[in-house]
Amino acid sequence: MNYSLIISVSKSLLIAKWKQTLIAAIGVMIAIAMFIALLSFMTGLNIMLDGLILNRTAHIRLFKEIKPNPVQPADNYFGSGHNFISSLKSNTARTEIYNNAAISKALQNDNRVAGSTERITTQAFISYGVIDINAVVNGIDVAKEAALFSFNDYIVKGNPADLNNIPNTIILGKALAERMTVNTGDVIQATSVAGIRYQLKVVGLFQSGINDFDKVQCYASIITTQKLLNKPENYITDIGVRLKDMSMAPAMAKEYMQIFETDAEDIQSANAQFETGSRVRSVISYSVGIVLLLVAGFGIYNILNMMIYEKMDSIAIMKATGFSARDVRWVFMGISMGIGIFGGIAGLIFGFVFSNVIDQIPFHTSALPTITTFPVNYDLRFYIIGISFSLITTYFAGWIPSRKAGKVDPVIIIRGK
Amino acid sequence: MESSKQNIILEAKNITKYFYDPVKVKVLNDISFAIKRSEFVSIIGKSGCGKSTLLYVLSTMDSDYEGDLFIDGENMRGRKEKFLANIRNEKIGFVFQFHYLLKEFNVLHNVMLPALKLNLKSKEAIELDALNKLDMLGIKNLAVKKPNQLSGGEKQRVAIARAMINDPLIIMCDEPTGNLDKKNSSIVFDIFKRLSTEQGQALLVVTHDPQFAEDTNRIIEMEDGRIIRQ
Ligand SMILES: Nc1ncnc2c1ncn2[C@@H]1O[C@H](COP(=O)(O)OP(=O)(O)OP(=O)(O)O)[C@@H](O)[C@H]1O
Numbered sequence: 001m002n003y004s005l006i007i008s009v010s011k012s013l014l015i016a017k018w019k020q021t022l023i024a025a026i027g028v029m030i031a032i033a034m035f036i037a038l039l040s041f042m043t044g045l046n047i048m049l050d051g052l053i054l055n056r057t058a059h060i061r062l063f064k065e066i067k068p069n070p071v072q073p074a075d076n077y078f079g080s081g082h083n084f085i086s087s088l089k090s091n092t093a094r095t096e097i098y099n100n101a102a103i104s105k106a107l108q109n110d111n112r113v114a115g116s117t118e119r120i121t122t123q124a125f126i127s128y129g130v131i132d133i134n135a136v137v138n139g140i141d142v143a144k145e146a147a148l149f150s151f152n153d154y155i156v157k158g159n160p161a162d163l164n165n166i167p168n169t170i171i172l173g174k175a176l177a178e179r180m181t182v183n184t185g186d187v188i189q190a191t192s193v194a195g196i197r198y199q200l201k202v203v204g205l206f207q208s209g210i211n212d213f214d215k216v217q218c219y220a221s222i223i224t225t226q227k228l229l230n231k232p233e234n235y236i237t238d239i240g241v242r243l244k245d246m247s248m249a250p251a252m253a254k255e256y257m258q259i260f261e262t263d264a265e266d267i268q269s270a271n272a273q274f275e276t277g278s279r280v281r282s283v284i285s286y287s288v289g290i291v292l293l294l295v296a297g298f299g300i301y302n303i304l305n306m307m308i309y310e311k312m313d314s315i316a317i318m319k320a321t322g323f324s325a326r327d328v329r330w331v332f333m334g335i336s337m338g339i340g341i342f343g344g345i346a347g348l349i350f351g352f353v354f355s356n357v358i359d360q361i362p363f364h365t366s367a368l369p370t371i372t373t374f375p376v377n378y379d380l381r382f383y384i385i386g387i388s389f390s391l392i393t394t395y396f397a398g399w400i401p402s403r404k405a406g407k408v409d410p411v412i413i414i415r416g417k
Numbered sequence: 418m419e420s421s422k423q424n425i426i427l428e429a430k431n432i433t434k435y436f437y438d439p440v441k442v443k444v445l446n447d448i449s450f451a452i453k454r455s456e457f458v459s460i461i462g463k464s465g466c467g468k469s470t471l472l473y474v475l476s477t478m479d480s481d482y483e484g485d486l487f488i489d490g491e492n493m494r495g496r497k498e499k500f501l502a503n504i505r506n507e508k509i510g511f512v513f514q515f516h517y518l519l520k521e522f523n524v525l526h527n528v529m530l531p532a533l534k535l536n537l538k539s540k541e542a543i544e545l546d547a548l549n550k551l552d553m554l555g556i557k558n559l560a561v562k563k564p565n566q567l568s569g570g571e572k573q574r575v576a577i578a579r580a581m582i583n584d585p586l587i588i589m590c591d592e593p594t595g596n597l598d599k600k601n602s603s604i605v606f607d608i609f610k611r612l613s614t615e616q617g618q619a620l621l622v623v624t625h626d627p628q629f630a631e632d633t634n635r636i637i638e639m640e641d642g643r644i645i646r647q
């Protein structure tokens with residue numbers, strides 16, 4: 001088959017009916033552009049919302065749960081079998097992770113792990129003037145938290161590094177600071193559950209985007225927290241692990257639970273609802289995009305059908321002069337695909353432009369301090385899917401009309417004159 | 418005997434065709450004849466006697482008939498659509514009763530199209546050929562015009578040039594001079610004559626013009642779907 005001839009004939013027919021083909025191409029263009037803009041925006045939103053939780057949550061958290069000892073003295077005394085013990089109390093004495101240094105070292109050597117950081121979580125009273133508020137103090141290694149869990153992104157005031165550089169300092173949740181009317185530079189008093197008081201200077205404010213969280217959270221260095229609890233230097237209650245591949249978290253959590261003899265919680269079971277949210281948004285965007293393309297496809301189908309009625313004479317002449325049914329079919333497929341290619345490419349360009357426009361729209365929310373405009377995710381994949389979709393739809397939209405054109409009987413047309 | 422058989426370009430053997438709508442009618446009744454190289458044959462007959470119908474059958478566009486049709490020694494019956502299309506492209510030139518041009522293309526491109534489809538020569542060579550054919554018909558100056566800018570007679574000559582472009586074995590025409598005045602009609606006649614004598618092409622021309630028919634090598638006269646004289 002002589003493709004260059006087929007293409008040149010398609011082109012001539014396209015140009016001869018340029019108004020109709022333009023309308024069809026605009027249909028495809030709008031569909032593809034909307035598809036790309038929608039997906040870029042929706043996934044941008046997804047990434048942002050997921051980031052709200054996922055980025056700063058450890059993929060696996062190692063800790064020591066407060067619960068009754070699984071091995072009770074009665075078990076040792078009576079041996080195996082079932083022992084019924086009533087009024088069993090939990091053992092609160094030790095919430096720390098023993099030999100955390102060894103665990104940290106083992107994590108460092110595990111090549112599935114991107115990094116891990118040690119933490120202490122404890123309750124404390126924060127007082128300023130006459131106000132006492134119960135809060136959670138997190139002892140953290142600021143540099144590691146920043147590297148692994150984007151800690152610095154959520155600091156709205158002050159310099160997080162001061163936590164390490166200046167002794168006896170604290171970063172307060174913004175909502176907590178507002179409740180107490182504390183600002184950076186002020187000195188508050190923290191009283192631990194161990195009854196120890198410390199004067200701590202506020203060096204920064206923290207805003208996570210979740211107000212309830214910000215009302216109770218504070219951050220201090222690990223040493224400061226240990227002092228507050230009157231604990232030795234190796235006292236750690238949590239280890240946050242960030243994995244290279246988040247999807248491995250549930251399996252690895254089980255594994256760590258056995259090896260390290262601690263509790264381990266993976267991010268999936270801790271935040272199951274987030275996964276569902278993102279999936280629903282993706283499904284919506286894809287369905288809307290596909291519906292738009294279907295509509296455009298029907299537009300092309302209609303226009304091609306009309307065009308075939310108008311081009312009956314031309315089809316008859318082509319067949320009489322030696323074009324086979326297959327040649328004629330491909331001429332019309334060429335028209336359809338031409339609409340798909342040009343509409344698709346224009347759609348890619350406009351999709352990019354639309355995404356850019358969305359990207360410029362100001363979007364301020366107290367929940368997200370680092371976001372100033374609508375989030376847009378520029379992903380090459382959407383553009384590839386978009387152009388493939390446009391080609392596939394126009395291919396199928398052209399299929400039936402092209403077959404019809406191929407079947408035209410020249411004798412009937414010529415007689416009809 | 419052998420050589421005369423090789424010279425036969427088109428042969429119809431007992432071709433019979435029916436139309437079923439609205440009632441079964443025998444439009445072609447046991448038509449048999451042969452056309453040799455260089456032969457200039459005309460078909461005459463009253464309106465409605467089946468001349469056009471016969472031409473559609475002979476040109477392979479209509480394959481719904483009984484009997485056998487040989488073109489260049491090959492039987493056309495039961496052949497695939499694509500095979501017949503190639504035969505039309507390469508071996509048959511056709512001029513319709515009503516001139517038919519592609520309105521999306523200019524005159525030159527219309528003439529070139531069958532040759533581009535045949536794809537044996539370069540585009541430049543085809544263009545040169547096409548200009549030559551147009552020149553032969555005295556319409557070279559119209560090459561870049563669109564069909565809708567031409568008169569009826571001019572269109573007819575463009576259609577003839579298109580039928581000539583692939584130097585087919587046989588050119589079939591359905592009243593090619595129907596739209597032409599005396600002068601242009603004789604130009605077309607002279608060209609057909611030259612094609613048959615100089616290039617050895619066969620011509621099969623349906624005409625209502627007795628003068629035109631008289632001057633051809635052979636006249637086939639039809640009546641009610643059969644040949645009454647040849
Ligand atoms: N599709 C059809 N169905 C039924 N009858 C048909 C059909 N096409 C043509 N006919 C009839 O077949 C007969 C032959 O028609 P044809 O066109 O071959 O005549 P013709 O000899 O070319 O006439 P003219 O000189 O007027 O062109 C006519 O009587 C016509 O009415």
Ligand SMILES: [Mg+2]
Pocket residue numbers: 468469470514591
């Ligand atoms: Mg006729």
